[in-house]
Amino acid sequence: MSNSIINISIEEINQQKIYAQQVKAIEKVHSSYHVVTYGCQMNEHDSQKISGMLEHMGFTMAEDRTKADIVIFNTCCIRENANRRALGNIIWLKETKKKRPHMLIGVCGCMMEQKGMAEKILKQYPFIDFALGTGNLYKLPEILYNVIAGDIRCIRVSENQSTLVEGLPLVRPTREKAYISIMQGCNNFCSYCIVPYVRGRERSRKSADILKEAEALLKDGVKEIMLLGQNVNSYGKGTGDMTFPELLRALDIIGVPRIRFMTSHPKDLSPELIEEYAKSKGLCGHLHLPVQSGSDRVLELMNRGYDRESYKHKVMELRKAVPDIGITSDIIVAFPTETDEDFEQTLQLVKEIRYDSAFTFVYSPRAGTKAYNMKGKIPKEIATERIERLIAIQENITKEVLKEQLGKTCNVLVEGVSRRDETMLTGKNERNISVNFTANNKNLVGEIVKVKITDFGSNTLRGIGV
Ligand code: 5AD
Numbered sequence: 001m002s003n004s005i006i007n008i009s010i011e012e013i014n015q016q017k018i019y020a021q022q023v024k025a026i027e028k029v030h031s032s033y034h035v036v037t038y039g040c041q042m043n044e045h046d047s048q049k050i051s052g053m054l055e056h057m058g059f060t061m062a063e064d065r066t067k068a069d070i071v072i073f074n075t076c077c078i079r080e081n082a083n084r085r086a087l088g089n090i091i092w093l094k095e096t097k098k099k100r101p102h103m104l105i106g107v108c109g110c111m112m113e114q115k116g117m118a119e120k121i122l123k124q125y126p127f128i129d130f131a132l133g134t135g136n137l138y139k140l141p142e143i144l145y146n147v148i149a150g151d152i153r154c155i156r157v158s159e160n161q162s163t164l165v166e167g168l169p170l171v172r173p174t175r176e177k178a179y180i181s182i183m184q185g186c187n188n189f190c191s192y193c194i195v196p197y198v199r200g201r202e203r204s205r206k207s208a209d210i211l212k213e214a215e216a217l218l219k220d221g222v223k224e225i226m227l228l229g230q231n232v233n234s235y236g237k238g239t240g241d242m243t244f245p246e247l248l249r250a251l252d253i254i255g256v257p258r259i260r261f262m263t264s265h266p267k268d269l270s271p272e273l274i275e276e277y278a279k280s281k282g283l284c285g286h287l288h289l290p291v292q293s294g295s296d297r298v299l300e301l302m303n304r305g306y307d308r309e310s311y312k313h314k315v316m317e318l319r320k321a322v323p324d325i326g327i328t329s330d331i332i333v334a335f336p337t338e339t340d341e342d343f344e345q346t347l348q349l350v351k352e353i354r355y356d357s358a359f360t361f362v363y364s365p366r367a368g369t370k371a372y373n374m375k376g377k378i379p380k381e382i383a384t385e386r387i388e389r390l391i392a393i394q395e396n397i398t399k400e401v402l403k404e405q406l407g408k409t410c411n412v413l414v415e416g417v418s419r420r421d422e423t424m425l426t427g428k429n430e431r432n433i434s435v436n437f438t439a440n441n442k443n444l445v446g447e448i449v450k451v452k453i454t455d456f457g458s459n460t461l462r463g464i465g466v
C-alpha cells in the first residue's frame with residue numbers, strides 16, 4: 001500500500017469523464033442501478049458519490065436491488081459480522097442473477113482494501129463482475145466501460161490508496177443536510193482497528209476546496225453540514241493550511257446554520273476546539289467522543305493515547321464551555337485480557353460521564369492488527385453478559401437524559417413527517433436527538449424551528465412547535 005499523498009490531477013478526472021461519456025454512448029442493456037451501503041457515514045458519503053457517477057452515466061436509481069441492472073455493494077470490514085453480512089447479501093443475489101444474467105454486480109468499500117480480499121472474492125464468486133477499492137472509487141466510469149465494452153471482470157484496488165479526489169458528482173438524499181469529507185485515513189493505529197490498513201494514512205483536503213463546497217451547499221438550501229473524517233480533529237496536520245478549529249471558525253463565518261463533525265479522537269480534543277464550541281453560532285452542542293474503555297490498563301493496550309482521568313477532564317472542560325452539550329460514545333467490551341475489574345471501570349465511567357447514547361461493540365479480532373495476536377481472548381458468554389449489562393445501564397442513563405429535557409425548548413431541523421404518526425413532524429435537535437412534534441404549519445421541512453419538549457420515549461423526544 002502506498003502511503004504517499006496523491007491529489008488526483010484534473011487530467012485523470014477528465015479521463016474518467018471521457019469514460020463516462022463512452023459508457024453513456026455504448027450502453028444498450030443496462031439502465032438502472034442500486035447501491036447497498038454498509039458501515040459508517042464515510043461509506044454513506046462514498047455511496048452518494050457512486051450514485052452521482054452512475055447518474056452522470058445515464059443510469060437511474062432502482063428501489064429494489066433484484067430489479068436493478070447494476071448492483072453495487074459498498075462494504076465495511078470494521079468487525080467480522082460486517083464482513084459476513086455483506087458477503088451473505090452478495091451471495092444471496094447470485095440466484096437473482098441466474099434469472100437475469102445481464103445483471104452486473106460490483107463490490108467496493110473497505111472490505112476490498114483488505115489484503116488479497118478483492119482477488120479472493122472474484123475468484124470464489126464468478127458472478128461478481130468488478131471490485132473497486134476506496135482509493136479508486138473515482139475510477140468507476142473506467143471500470144464500467146471495461147466491464148460493459150470489454151465484457152471482462154475487473155479489479156481496481158490499493159495502488160492509489162492515498163488519493164483525494166475533488167469534484168465528483170453526487171446524489172444527496174436529503175435537501176437540508178449534507179456531508180463534506182474533510183480528511184481521510186488514520187494514523188492512530190488503535191491496536192484493535194483495521195481502518196488505518198484499509199483507508200491509509202491521514203490526508204486533508206485544502207480548506208479553500210472545503211469552503212467552496214460549503215458555500216455551494218448553502219446556496220442549494222442546505223442547513224446542516226456534517227464534516228467527515230476518520231479522525232476529524234487531526235484535520236490539517238502536516239498537509240493542511242488550517243487547523244480543525246480554524247476550519248470550524250471559517251465555516252461559522254460564511255454562515256453555515258448547523259455544523260457537526262464525526263469522528264473525533266479524545267487525545268486530539270484541543271483547548272482551541274473547546275473554545276470554538278463556546279464561540280461558534282453554527283456548531284451544534286453535540287460531540288461524539290469515543291472512549292472505548294474505562295480502564296487505563298485496557299486503554300493502554302488499545303493504544304488510545306489517553307487515560308480515564310484526562311478523558312473525564314476534557315469532558316468537564318467541554319461542559320463548562322457548553323453546559324447543554326450532548327456527548328455520545330463508542331465502547332468496546334471484551335478486549336483481550338479485559339478483567340471483571342476493567343469492565344467495572346468502564347461501567348463506572350459510563351455512569352460518571354452520562355452519555356446521551358453509546359454504540360456498544362463486542363471486540364472482534366481483525367487480521368493484521370496488533371490486537372489480533374494478543375493472548376487472553378474473552379469467552380463469548382462473558383462478552384455477551386458484559387455487553388448486555390453495559391447496554392442496560394446506558395439505556396437507563398439515556399432515559400434520564402431524555403427526561404431532563406422535559407419543559408426545555410430546543411432547535412429542531414425538520415426532516416419530514418414522522419413515520420409513526422402522520423400528524424407529527426420529525427427532526428433532530430442540536431444534541432442530535434430525534435424530536436417528534438406537532439405544528440400548525442406543515443411546510444416546515446428544511447427549516448430550523450423551536451420546539452418545547454413535553455414527553456419522551458425510549459430514545460426520542462416529543463414536543464410542540466412554538
Ligand atoms: N472490534 C469491535 N469494535 C471495533 N471498533 C473498531 N474496531 C473494532 C473491533 N475490532 C469500533 C470502535 C470504533 C467504532 C467505529 O467501531 O468502537 O470507534
Ligand code: SF4
Nearest residue numbers: 186188189190193195
Ligand atoms: Fe480506528 Fe483508532 Fe483510527 Fe478510530 S482513531 S479509525 S478507532 S485506528
